[in-house]
Amino acid sequence: MKQHLPPPSELLDELRAAGIEEGLVDHVLTALREDLPDGAVDVTSESTIAADASAEGVLAAREDGVVAGLGVAELVFRIVLGDDVEVTDRLPDGTRVAAGDVVMRVAGPTRGLLTAERTALNFASHLSGVATATSRWVAALEGTRARVLDTRKTLPGWRALQKYAVRCGGGVNHRFGLSDKAMVKDNHVIAAGGAVPAYRAVRAAHPDLPLEVEVTDLDQLRDLLDVGCTEILLDNMSTATMAEAVRVNDERGAARATLEASGGLTLARAAEVAATGVDFISVGALTHSVVVFDLGLDLQDV
Template sequence: MNLTPYAALPASLLDELRAAALDPDRIYFDIVTALHEDLPAEAVDTTSVATISADATGQADFNAREEGVVAGLGVAALVFHVVMGDTVTITDRVADGTHVTPGARVMRVSGPTRGLLTAERTALNYASHLSGVATATSHWVAALDGTRAKVLDTRKTLPNWRALQKYAVRCGGGVNHRFGLADMAMVKDNHVIAAGGVVPALEAVRAAFPGLPVEVEVTDLDQLRELLDAGCDRILLDNMDSATMVEAVRITADRASLEASGGLTLERAREVAETGVDFISVGALTHSVIVFDLGMDLSDT
């Protein structure tokens, strides 16, 4: 399969990805790798070659088959350009972050029919998964509406998909937590044990990396009080019940931002938000997401 070189891809599409804080070079590499899973080396799409003439052209619609929020359509569009170069035309693409209903067309793709079907699954894999993340996030955002709490993602992402999954969280209305281990210190229970307490751990981070944002996990209100006295301005409340979180909010009195974490479910989201915490972190946004049902329907005209 002869794939389109990076330099020949539409500049406007690459600029769009950059504007979304995504790296088009990395996405191109990942798309090529994904396509090679289907067609390694000199392999051909046997079904399409056998059933479709080389000069056939067609038109296909990406349609939503359920209600939700779409994301990753720009990446899906890039898949078609990588497979088909400038022989493909993409129209009617809705913006990522758009709420759609069943039957809505979210993108139309026209070009050589063989190319459309060769690119179909890879394009759908990206758009369906990322739309699933965006849709799941939107459900949490809706559950928290009217409270001060915002939903956060975590580092519990699929390997090599972190930037895309965190982008999809933003499309769904959520907020990104730290991207990696270097851009923010997050002191968790094992760090606390190793350092000899929450305050020694906090002070160790401050000494080693002055100015670096730091968040410290607590499991009880005594640890919370210690950190507040030490001037910690971001504290994670780990696996606390709602009554304890209410008391944590009262004790904190806006001296620090509070994040609730630990086995939280959508059914409990409103209850937790109404304790007055600032953030609710949800690993399931990315590690347990259900893909959004998108389909590509080839026109028979």
């Protein structure tokens, strides 16, 4: 596989500004090596396409949605083809598109375009799927104070990319890992002997770190509000119980906590849950079971 490194600095600067550059070149190279281990060639393209043939590839949406990862797709083409590729008409990530819309054009040696095609599409199709799914939740929550959150239920090695795609779809990122925010969940509560002891233990060890505690009933909620907990996750509660939790919380006035609904939530229930008055709704399905967005690359002779 022919590789031209490093990729253009302006493209890396753009990706870095989006929060997804670190480790991305290695990620792309790993993906390319799945098709072409070192020393291997694209046997089909080498057999059927003249070495000096050139083409333009038109990357287009085949359904309606929100695109993301087009900068990553460009990175794939530039790693494979270097200065031999010309990329034009790339839409900004987060753009809403309709079936048939052109999202990017790439021109260069035909063999190289086809070598890079599948890897570029894998990145862009998956990330556009995340962005599109997120945008549907955002639309369902419109008119309420609730905002949709992602989770840590991400594909191994894809977390920064998937969380970036959530932002492209209008969602909000939850914590990135286990150290940037403390989150006391049911097993921590059991191990610590209760929600309040767990809260106090984390607050004593990390007084300045953001801290959220999961509760399963209203008694736990009241206890945590009494000790000053400012972020509370309502786990697998019925709609009626969530509405009561919001009422209890709002009675605290300026001392109210932010409330996050979580656990088995579906798009069909989104508006119903948001109407309770919760601040956030966290959805693992945005990243752990997303359907890829249909993008295709069609070659045109030049």
